[in-house]
Amino acid sequence: MESSIVTTQPLFRGTTDRVARRLLGKIVAVGSGKQIAAGIIVETEAYLPANDEACHAHSGRTPRNVTMFEGAGKLYVYSIHAGYCMNVVTEQEGNGCAVLIRAIEPVAGIKLMKKRRGKDRLIDLTSGPSKLCQALGVTTKLDGINLLETKSIQIGTSSSIRIRKFDVVVTPRIGISKATELPLRFFVDRNPYVSGLKRLHSGKTDRPLHV
DNA sequence: CTACCGATTGACT
DNA sequence: GTCAATCGGTAGA
Numbered sequence: 001m002e003s004s005i006v007t008t009q010p011l012f013r014g015t016t017d018r019v020a021r022r023l024l025g026k027i028v029a030v031g032s033g034k035q036i037a038a039g040i041i042v043e044t045e046a047y048l049p050a051n052d053e054a055c056h057a058h059s060g061r062t063p064r065n066v067t068m069f070e071g072a073g074k075l076y077v078y079s080i081h082a083g084y085c086m087n088v089v090t091e092q093e094g095n096g097c098a099v100l101i102r103a104i105e106p107v108a109g110i111k112l113m114k115k116r117r118g119k120d121r122l123i124d125l126t127s128g129p130s131k132l133c134q135a136l137g138v139t140t141k142l143d144g145i146n147l148l149e150t151k152s153i154q155i156g157t158s159s160s161i162r163i164r165k166f167d168v169v170v171t172p173r174i175g176i177s178k179a180t181e182l183p184l185r186f187f188v189d190r191n192p193y194v195s196g197l198k199r200l201h202s203g204k205t206d207r208p209l210h211v
Numbered sequence: 212c213t214a215c216c217g218a219t220t221g222a223c224t
Numbered sequence: 225g226t227c228a229a230t231c232g233g234t235a236g237a
Contacts, residue, residue: 045218054218064233081219082230100218130219140232175218195219213237224226 005029005038007156009148012072016090019072020046020099021186023088023155025163025209028104030136030153037112037136039104039126040163040209041155043187043194045173047087049097053178057096067144068096075153077143083130086138088147088155102129102185105193107161107210128195164211166191171200 005027012019021044029038047055056065056078067076071093077086087098104126106113113125113135126132133139138153147155167189172181174196187194190207 047218056218062234078218079232080217081232083219085218087218102218128219173218177217213235215235216233217231220229222227222229 004160005154005156005158007147007154009073011156012088012090012147014090016048016097016099017046017184019088019090020044020184021168023099023101024168024186024188025166026155027107027158027161028101028136028153028155029108029158030138031109032151035109035112037109037116039106039108039132039136040161041101041103042105042191042209043101043103043185045100045102045186046090046184047098047100048182048184049091049095052097052182054173054176054180054182055097061096065096068098069094070144071095073146073148075142075145075147077133077138077140079140080130084133084139085129086133086136086142100129101132103127103187103191103193103195104132105191105209106135123192127193162211164207164209166207166209167202169200169202 023041026041057068074089076098087100089098125135169189170183171185173185192205
């Protein structure tokens, strides 16, 4: 069921906010065989190349954010507090922008994710940017990797995973102190794994994407 | 070198 | 609801 994720270059093409929207409903899979862990992306945020004070690249290159300037399709992983956050770099080389993956719905490797997280309930595995990195085993070792070339981590579609039709909700980004008004957070309406304030959903959060 | 600070999480009132 | 632990990155002396 976790077989062959199809990753295509057009998936990461276009403006950062468009890519953030497009990544909803796509599969992210890390590892292979018995050690695979995977989920469906249900929440993202866009960090723009210009006029975005919340973007790590806003003040130019630093050792941490170099990957953000390496063009669409690179994986940008950084450490924050006691964990990691993973992003898909967007747009052309030199722009400095990315899409943060904030939440996924688990679909494969649940046992492995529970072990890595030290939690047993599904809702505690991947309902936040640092949680999902821990569940998937993503660290800064994967920073800078090219998603179009590697098999260590794959983001795309899978013919063996059926995705339910879904509505998208757009809100300001959360957890930041600058540029807090820009509507650059995208999430799957009513999906229980979305992080943050659940009252922003249109109804009960009981609608998994995996069917 | 020291000091400050998060694109967070989890424990607690 | 509030709040502190945590640690690598960053800026500044």
